[in-house]
Amino acid sequence: MEKKTFYITTPIYYPSDKLHIGHAYCTVAADTMARFKRLQGYDVMFLTGTDEHGQKIEDIAKAKGMTPKAYVDGVVAGIKDLWKLMNISNDRFIRTTDDYHEQAVQKIFKRLYEQGDIYKGEYKGKYCKPCESFWTDSQLVDGKCPDCGREVVEAHEEAYFFRLSAYADRLVKYYEEHPDFMEPQSRLNEMINNFIKPGLEDLCVSRTSFKWGIPVDFDPNHVVYVWVDALSNYITALGYGNDKYHDFDKYWPADVHLVGKEIMRFHSIIWPAMLMALDLPLPKKVFGHGWLLLEGGKMSKSKGNVVDPVVLCNRYGVDAIRYFLMREIPFGSDGVFSNESLITRINSDLANDLGNLVSRTVSMVEKYFGGTLPVEREAEPLDDELIAMAQGLRDKVADNIDRFQLPQALGEIFKLISRSNKYIDETTPWALGKDESKRARLATVLYNLLESIRVASVLLTPFMPQTAPKIWEQVGVPQELTTWESVASFGQLPAEVTVKKGETLFPRIDLAKELQELEEAMKAAQQPKEEKKESAVPGIAPLIDIDTFMKGDLRVAKIVECVPVKRAKKLLKLQLDDGLGGRQVVSGIAPWYKPEDLVGKKVIIVANLQPVKLCGEESQGMILAADAGENDVKVLFVDDSVPAGSKIH
Numbered sequence: 033m034e035k036k037t038f039y040i041t042t043p044i045y046y047p048s049d050k051l052h053i054g055h056a057y058c059t060v061a062a063d064t065m066a067r068f069k070r071l072q073g074y075d076v077m078f079l080t081g082t083d084e085h086g087q088k089i090e091d092i093a094k095a096k097g098m099t100p101k102a103y104v105d106g107v108v109a110g111i112k113d114l115w116k117l118m119n120i121s122n123d124r125f126i127r128t129t130d131d132y133h134e135q136a137v138q139k140i141f142k143r144l145y146e147q148g149d150i151y152k153g154e155y156k157g158k159y160c161k162p163c164e165s166f167w168t169d170s171q172l173v174d175g176k177c178p179d180c181g182r183e184v185v186e187a188h189e190e191a192y193f194f195r196l197s198a199y200a201d202r203l204v205k206y207y208e209e210h211p212d213f214m215e216p217q218s219r220l221n222e223m224i225n226n227f228i229k230p231g232l233e234d235l236c237v238s239r240t241s242f243k244w245g246i247p248v249d250f251d252p253n254h255v256v257y258v259w260v261d262a263l264s265n266y267i268t269a270l271g272y273g274n275d276k277y278h279d280f281d282k283y284w285p286a287d288v289h290l291v292g293k294e295i296m297r298f299h300s301i302i303w304p305a306m307l308m309a310l311d312l313p314l315p316k317k318v319f320g321h322g323w324l325l326l327e328g329g330k331m332s333k334s335k336g337n338v339v340d341p342v343v344l345c346n347r348y349g350v351d352a353i354r355y356f357l358m359r360e361i362p363f364g365s366d367g368v369f370s371n372e373s374l375i376t377r378i379n380s381d382l383a384n385d386l387g388n389l390v391s392r393t394v395s396m397v398e399k400y401f402g403g404t405l406p407v408e409r410e411a412e413p414l415d416d417e418l419i420a421m422a423q424g425l426r427d428k429v430a431d432n433i434d435r436f437q438l439p440q441a442l443g444e445i446f447k448l449i450s451r452s453n454k455y456i457d458e459t460t461p462w463a464l465g466k467d468e469s470k471r472a473r474l475a476t477v478l479y480n481l482l483e484s485i486r487v488a489s490v491l492l493t494p495f496m497p498q499t500a501p502k503i504w505e506q507v508g509v510p511q512e513l514t515t516w517e518s519v520a521s522f523g524q525l526p527a528e529v530t531v532k533k534g535e536t537l538f539p540r541i542d543l544a545k546e547l548q549e550l551e552e553a554m555k556a557a558q559q560p561k562e563e564k565k566e567s568a569v570p571g572i573a574p575l576i577d578i579d580t581f582m583k584g585d586l587r588v589a590k591i592v593e594c595v596p597v598k599r600a601k602k603l604l605k606l607q608l609d610d611g612l613g614g615r616q617v618v619s620g621i622a623p624w625y626k627p628e629d630l631v632g633k634k635v636i637i638v639a640n641l642q643p644v645k646l647c648g649e650e651s652q653g654m655i656l657a658a659d660a661g662e663n664d665v666k667v668l669f670v671d672d673s674v675p676a677g678s679k680i681h
């Protein structure tokens with residue numbers, strides 16, 4: 033039988049800067065769902081990528097003295113590294129600068145133009161440069177951009193338009209016939225009240241004022257304006273309009289586009305209208321999640337309040353961060369991120385509840401049975417609740433996942449973990465261990481615990497892909513008992529299961545001390561790193577600015593004495609008159625100069641180099657010399673008329 037497919041996407045990210053924890057939130061959620069569906073046996077296509085065109089990118093690259101492509105290449109490499117670090121299991125990564133995408137977008141644009149869905153006109157309106165969005169007067173909030181709250185400017189230019197207004201009725205009908213198309217439900221009301229009811233206006237889909245975009249091939253003064261380019265990624269990445277991929281028929285329509293709430297409008301109005309125009313089926317669902325806020329509001333680089341996911345992952349482990357993101361915030365609502373709530377969750381849920389359960393159980397199997405349970409069993413009614421809970425867990429978790437209730441899904445898993453900890457208190461294995469006649473009962477208790485841990489950890493895999501295998505190693509779960517089928521029923525572990533104590537899964541963190549250190553680490557990570565600017569000439573070192581050059585103090589100095597350094601064939605020790613009281617420099621020029629050739633000559637030295645010891649001799653600076661061909665070195669001598677100590681600029 034053919035596997036059922038599941039196609040899930042994240043938004044494609046702007047490579048305008050390093051991504052922050054808010055971006056990671058969306059991607060981790062999509063990854064968790066993708067992994068869950070794979071566990072369930074679906075044939076999953078999980079797509080993410082980058083949205084690389086537009087004026088903002090062009091401006092940033094220009095300010096950095098780079099081409100837009102060179103600039104985005106660098107940022108995109110960083111984004112890919114982040115997803116790797118966070119264990120994101122995307123099947124495909126699309127860049128809107130990929131050739132196949134660009135060509136497909138040109139085809140889509142042309143087709144829409146030829147069939148009259150795109151027409152040429154003139155755009156007059158309010159434009160928000162940072163958001164690259166045109167707004168109507170009625171959409172502005174207090175005269176400012178409704179998305180970011182910044183100033184907008186009056187703009188007009190020749191442009192192509194997508195006939196969005198013509199699709200209003202069809203869209204409303206579609207929403208009525210597919211009440212689950214948008215989720216959470218509140219988003220549907222927002223879209224109807226804020227955008228559909230005031231009347232849909234045609235959408236500007238080309239620009240002439242910047243060049244960094246996909247050219248409209250039949251009118252090359254224009255580049256395709258961001259949303260037509262960006263939204264099409266969901267189908268071009270499957271091979272629509274190109275020959276790079278061939279699974280459009282297999283995966284389209286998407287099961288879900290996961291997006292942040294501020295881009296819901298694009299995904300639930302513009303994108304469906306575009307698809308209608310292209311005669312394609314609509315995605316089954318667009319889910320608009322909320323924002324991760326900091327106490328001061330939404331995270332943004334311009335506010336200087338971003339949280340760097342790399343710092344967090346390096347300090348606490350990727351799974352702790354994934355867990356926190358998926359547990360703390362009701363999916364669909366906004367939630368506040370704070371270092372304190374992160375560390376508290378790690379300590380209480382991961383170190384105390386999960387970590388302790390695993391380590392206590394494994395330790396007891398080792399202590400009372402030398403690591404391997406005996407076959408004898410003695411069940412009691414007290415066991416039934418725990419067993420029933422473990423047995424019912426799979427379907428409860430699946431049901432929550434299907435309803436995008438990711439925190440609730442985790443909540444169910446942790447209910448079993450807490451119940452298991454309570455079961456330890458109820459059954460008091462330490463007391464059973466003292467009584468030889470209770471061996472079978474003790475083995476039963478420990479088996480039930482190991483089996484509950486197995487069930488919980490298998491279902492945790494999509495959330496914490498690194499932790500689950502660590503648990504299996506300790507608890508003695510073979511690979512074949514980590515499948516979806518294996519958690520349908522209780523009692524799968526072999527009766528004589530063998531455990532192996534391992535390292536602590538989640539060490540407890542000292543909250544007060546850590547809060548301070550974390551804040552410092554976060555600040556340090558935000559310091560801009562020195563960027564290397566390639567020089568225009570191949571073979572020349574990366575560019576530096578004049579300030580960097582001026583940090584070096586170059587002086588003229590006269591060689592007053594010169595002797596070889598014992599035991600170092602290449603070194604000469606020189607005494608210099610540097611016009612500042614004299615100094616000693618050791619230089620590796622012995623193969624090319626005899627001491628007597630040098631005495632009395634004037635040279636250039638780097639006078640402010642940190643002194644070093646070379647073969648036991650202190651060197652207070654460096655003499656400038658040129659590489660004058662293969663294995664030849666020439667010291668740069670200065671005319672005798674230049675006084676010792678003269679500064680060189």
Ligand code: MSP
Pocket residue numbers: 042043044045046053054055057058083262263265290291292293294295322323324325330331
């Ligand atoms: N390029 C567009 C998307 C085009 S999709 C065809 C874009 N990019 S973005 O990089 O600005 O944002 C990508 C996603 O990150 C959005 O879904 C956005 O909501 C999400 N987030 C950015 N900051 C966020 C938080 N602070 N919290 C949660 N999600 C956030 O929009």
